[in-house]
Amino acid sequence: MDVDRDTIRSRSTDAVFDRGVNYRDEGRIQQLDRFDELVTASVSGSKLYDVTIEFGGRSIDTQCTCPYDGGGDCKHVVAVLLDIAAGPPQDESSRVEAALDEVSVDDLRGFVRDALAEHSELREQFLARFGDDHKSVEEYREEIAQLFEQHADPGVYDAIDFSRFFEIAEQYRDRERYLTAATVYRAVFEEIDEKYNWIDGAYDHYAKTSQIALDGYADCVLATDPTPEEFDTYAGVLEARAMTEPPINDEQFWRALDDLEERYEQ
Numbered sequence: 001m002d003v004d005r006d007t008i009r010s011r012s013t014d015a016v017f018d019r020g021v022n023y024r025d026e027g028r029i030q031q032l033d034r035f036d037e038l039v040t041a042s043v044s045g046s047k048l049y050d051v052t053i054e055f056g057g058r059s060i061d062t063q064c065t066c067p068y069d070g071g072g073d074c075k076h077v078v079a080v081l082l083d084i085a086a087g088p089p090q091d092e093s094s095r096v097e098a099a100l101d102e103v104s105v106d107d108l109r110g111f112v113r114d115a116l117a118e119h120s121e122l123r124e125q126f127l128a129r130f131g132d133d134h135k136s137v138e139e140y141r142e143e144i145a146q147l148f149e150q151h152a153d154p155g156v157y158d159a160i161d162f163s164r165f166f167e168i169a170e171q172y173r174d175r176e177r178y179l180t181a182a183t184v185y186r187a188v189f190e191e192i193d194e195k196y197n198w199i200d201g202a203y204d205h206y207a208k209t210s211q212i213a214l215d216g217y218a219d220c221v222l223a224t225d226p227t228p229e230e231f232d233t234y235a236g237v238l239e240a241r242a243m244t245e246p247p248i249n250d251e252q253f254w255r256a257l258d259d260l261e262e263r264y265e266q
Helices: 005-010 015-024 074-084 093-102 103-116 119-128 138-152 163-174 178-192 202-222 228-242 250-265
Strands: 029-035 038-044 048-054 057-063
Touching: 005 015, 005 074, 015 074, 029 074, 048 074, 057 074, 057 103, 103 119, 119 163, 138 178, 163 178, 163 202, 178 202, 178 228, 202 228, 202 250, 228 250
Parallel strands: none
Antiparallel strands: 029 038, 038 048, 048 057
16 A cells, blocks of 8 residues: 555645645544555545545555546545555454454354345345346436435536446456346446436536446447347447437447447457
8 A cells, every 4th residue: 555645646736635635634534444455435525525545556546426527636535645645544354354264154144144134235236246136227227316316406516426336237247247237337327318417517527437337338248249139239229328319428329339339340
């Protein structure tokens, strides 16, 4: 977990870096936890924002639920990185590994069952990794629509965190259940497009999120080695969104469709 002040400064604008310094000095980091190379934190601003930082060798992957859509990391991420640079937090992974070595299978099963009963998001990730059934695109879209409704005031100004949907899709991809993963990606880009007139901030965040979902959808479709008839069905999903009125994101969907067709022909 190697990061220094100069590296943090290079990842943000000067103004954002200074605000991040102030946020840390003001004690705005409410909670900071580490599990191996993953750090999660809560930072108070106009509201409480969730920060996730993952260290992978020389790379640092950062996410924040704030609406910042400028260049580099936001002030909340900067504040957390500065805190890590000052002294890496205690790693809880070794304690967990030690406990796992000692716990019985029955006790572990009971704990997992109770945790899955209490936490719906964890339950969904568990089923994505180990279960055989899955939700429909309409069910996923309904969950995403609820997120928009929760953030509407009256417009949506914040960057909604869709990471759990991408994590679910990755679980399915790891199991080579590509069409199931494609269902999740499709729900993300369709519902963002459907609710785009609600969005009144963090535009870059939603454009990037849609593109990630579109890229994931294309990768999964091609991974199934579809017949021409099957491909037409999957490509038709993108064409339908490109032709949806009003044509807010039509160019993005046309580009995604052209890219998908070009890759299929190759």
